[in-house]
Amino acid sequence: MEYYGGIDAGSTYIKVAIVDSNGGIQGCKVVSTGIDCRSTAKKVFGELCDEIGLSQSNVPAVISTGYGRKLIDIANENVTEIKAHAAGSLRTAPDGKRIGTIIDIGGQDSKVIIIDKDGETRNFAMNDKCAAGTGRFLEVLSRVLEVTVNDLGALSLQAKAPCRINSLCAVFAESEVISLLARGEDRANIIAGIHRSLAKRISGMAKRAGLESDVLLTGGGALNPGLVTAFEDELMMDIYVAENPQFNGAIGAALLGRNSNGGAAG
Amino acid sequence: MDQLEKRKARFVRGLVCSAETVLAELTESPDLPEGMGYFINIMKDVFVHQDKSLISTRLQRTDNQKLIGTYCIMVPEELIYAAGAIPVRLCGGSYEASSIGDELVPRDTCPVVKASVGFTSLGLISIYQICDAVIVPTTCDAKRKMGEELSKFTEVWMLEVPHIKDSEGARRQWLEHIKALKKDLEKLTGKKIRRKALQSSIRMIAGAQYEARRLYEIRKSAATVIMGREAMLALNAYSYDTALEWTKAMAGLNDELESRRDNGRVVADSNAPRVLIAGCPPIFPNWKIPSLIEEMGAVIVADESCMGSRYLYDPAGITEKSMRNMMAGIAARYLMPCVCPSFAPNEDRLYRLLQMVDEFKISGIIYHVLKGCVIYDFELIRVEKIMKEKNIPVLRIETDYSPEDIEQLRTRIEAFVEMLGTKMKKG
Numbered sequence: 001m002e003y004y005g006g007i008d009a010g011s012t013y014i015k016v017a018i019v020d021s022n023g024g025i026q027g028c029k030v031v032s033t034g035i036d037c038r039s040t041a042k043k044v045f046g047e048l049c050d051e052i053g054l055s056q057s058n059v060p061a062v063i064s065t066g067y068g069r070k071l072i073d074i075a076n077e078n079v080t081e082i083k084a085h086a087a088g089s090l091r092t093a094p095d096g097k098r099i100g101t102i103i104d105i106g107g108q109d110s111k112v113i114i115i116d117k118d119g120e121t122r123n124f125a126m127n128d129k130c131a132a133g134t135g136r137f138l139e140v141l142s143r144v145l146e147v148t149v150n151d152l153g154a155l156s157l158q159a160k161a162p163c164r165i166n167s168l169c170a171v172f173a174e175s176e177v178i179s180l181l182a183r184g185e186d187r188a189n190i191i192a193g194i195h196r197s198l199a200k201r202i203s204g205m206a207k208r209a210g211l212e213s214d215v216l217l218t219g220g221g222a223l224n225p226g227l228v229t230a231f232e233d234e235l236m237m238d239i240y241v242a243e244n245p246q247f248n249g250a251i252g253a254a255l256l257g258r259n260s261n262g263g264a265a266g
Numbered sequence: 267m268d269q270l271e272k273r274k275a276r277f278v279r280g281l282v283c284s285a286e287t288v289l290a291e292l293t294e295s296p297d298l299p300e301g302m303g304y305f306i307n308i309m310k311d312v313f314v315h316q317d318k319s320l321i322s323t324r325l326q327r328t329d330n331q332k333l334i335g336t337y338c339i340m341v342p343e344e345l346i347y348a349a350g351a352i353p354v355r356l357c358g359g360s361y362e363a364s365s366i367g368d369e370l371v372p373r374d375t376c377p378v379v380k381a382s383v384g385f386t387s388l389g390l391i392s393i394y395q396i397c398d399a400v401i402v403p404t405t406c407d408a409k410r411k412m413g414e415e416l417s418k419f420t421e422v423w424m425l426e427v428p429h430i431k432d433s434e435g436a437r438r439q440w441l442e443h444i445k446a447l448k449k450d451l452e453k454l455t456g457k458k459i460r461r462k463a464l465q466s467s468i469r470m471i472a473g474a475q476y477e478a479r480r481l482y483e484i485r486k487s488a489a490t491v492i493m494g495r496e497a498m499l500a501l502n503a504y505s506y507d508t509a510l511e512w513t514k515a516m517a518g519l520n521d522e523l524e525s526r527r528d529n530g531r532v533v534a535d536s537n538a539p540r541v542l543i544a545g546c547p548p549i550f551p552n553w554k555i556p557s558l559i560e561e562m563g564a565v566i567v568a569d570e571s572c573m574g575s576r577y578l579y580d581p582a583g584i585t586e587k588s589m590r591n592m593m594a595g596i597a598a599r600y601l602m603p604c605v606c607p608s609f610a611p612n613e614d615r616l617y618r619l620l621q622m623v624d625e626f627k628i629s630g631i632i633y634h635v636l637k638g639c640v641i642y643d644f645e646l647i648r649v650e651k652i653m654k655e656k657n658i659p660v661l662r663i664e665t666d667y668s669p670e671d672i673e674q675l676r677t678r679i680e681a682f683v684e685m686l687g688t689k690m691k692k693g
Contacts, residue, residue, distance in 0.1 A: 122685075
């Protein structure tokens with residue numbers, strides 16, 4: 001059995017994944033990127049190999065992706081996040097679902113990728129400049145609401161009447177949330193409103209890019225059930241959450257390494 | 267030194283640095299055709315040396331000869347030359363100038379207008395300073411209002427362009443405006459436009475167009491012998507040169523490129539995706555989109571930019587050499603084939619794009635939207651639709667002249683080029 005590594009050097013976190021030659025996911029690991037993504041990547045990849053009980057020489061190909069992809073010296077090759085996510089979705093989508101659209105909610109950007117049946121990119125869109133529509137948007141607002149990002153989902157599901165919140169700017173949204181709190185608005189309603197606002201912004205992007213069913217949600221944002229519901233309400237369709245959504249890019253990169261090294265496709 | 271002087275000095279430093287960076291990138295390439303040197307020097311004279319006498323010498327301007335600044339692509343250069351004056355095109359592409367213009371026009375104005383106002387207001391860059399009059403056609407809203415703002419600093423002549431070119435009334439009206447322009451030019455130069463002079467200036471512009479079209483033909487070939495970022499610069503340089511000198515240099519470049527083609531001296535991989543830049547014009551020194559596309563491994567084989575192929579494509583069709591016929595021919599050439607999105611309806615632009623996709627064997631389109639340019643963005647809806655039918659991917663890039671978004675753009679363009687590569691492999 002041979003093993004393939006994928007490193008997704010994102011803006012906030014570095015995610016690593018190892019797949020075997022059958023495409024099975026052997027393990028995943030995530031750490032904060034820190035200031036030196038090259039050595040962080042090397043370290044965390046070594047640790048993952050140790051955990052699985054592999055020596056790095058058993059891993060013939062390592063592919064990097066993400067913002068820092070070109071800095072990763074232990075990688076043999078690098079691909080863009082778009083390509084990695086598209087490849088990952090073939091493996092991480094629930095069984096029997098043929099994914100037409102991937103929505104990735106990352107730390108500093110969000111992407112919509114329209115793919116064909118082979119997992120190749122047909123079209124894509126990314127958010128412009130502002131943090132609105134990204135994981136950072138949720139982080140900023142959760143601080144104001146004094147909850148952790150992990151609790152946002154459960155809380156928002158208790159909302160009775162989601163608020164309407166500005167979806168264009170993280171800073172404006174923050175001041176809006178503060179004034180809603182000052183008016184005594186229910187926290188659950190505010191959080192649900194934040195999810196709705198994020199989903200609305202990304203859905204607009206998805207429709208423009210040529211949204212096709214089924215929709216797979218990836219990235220850290222997919223771990224938030226409130227956000228999943230918001231997307232379902234906004235797009236009026238079922239949304240599927242990827243297996244290991246945070247690691248979709250890393251898994252995709254590893255699978256691309258496997259495909260180009262003789263492993264069976266798909 | 268007072269604040270204004272300091273500011274001007276900073277501006278000049280910034281502009282020189284931006285211009286030199288782009289030019290250095292081009293000249294560092296071992297594949298740069300020798301014939302490009304001439305065009306690179308034009309840009310150096312205008313943006314780096316910024317020297318009045320250097321520019322006048324280049325334009326072969328005699329002591330009292332008038333220099334006319336033009337904007338957009340509807341000002342008939344044939345008339346300017348026939349009146350014994352020299353036209354230069356002033357649409358601005360500088361980030362530094364657009365930052366100055368930021369304070370003088372509304373925030374949502376496009377950077378072309380911001381940069382043009384910025385340049386003119388400072389009265390610094392010689393090419394803007396030495397114009398005796400500036401002609402501003404009434405194309406889009408921003409350009410129209412720009413004319414008013416520019417008139418605070420320089421002599422501005424507005425040229426009314428109809429927006430519906432199919433109507434008989436509009437065409438007649440346009441001819442009248444062109445005739446009025448002829449009179450104004452004669453008044454400025456004190457020289458009557460004679461039949462012979464007009465005939466020879468029509469021939470001269472047609473010569474420039476002939477060489478420009480020769481360059482497009484060379485770029486249609488599957489063998490890439492010149493990078494798009496170079497070819498676009500050579501076309502852009504026409505703005506600051508006389509038609510005659512530019513034509514000579516372009517003929518030389520074309521000869522060189524044809525011999526490269528015949529000798530199999532290619533400068534890019536034959537599998538490289540062939541990209542068409544559509545939408546707003548990249549204008550020197552704002553070369554970030556052309557540079558990024560080719561840095562990512564694609565080749566820009568065509569553009570429909572009004573600084574490039576649209577500007578120098580259609581010659582004036584003259585059947586008889588009477589003054590009347592020539593005036594009608596010139597008026598028609600600047601109105602009818604022009605597919606600037608300030609016209610409506612503008613179906614012709616879609617046909618032109620489809621034709622380019624076929625002729626240049628385009629793999630994908632990068633649709634350049636400069637922030638604030640509503641009309642190009644509007645037409646994207648139609649362009650996306652027809653290109654979807656042809657299975658040609660389109661990537662919309664919205665940006666301005668600031669270098670701040672380069673990293674985001676790089677990822678986007680890289681993913682697009684990667685996607686085109688995969689699509690080509692799959693056939």
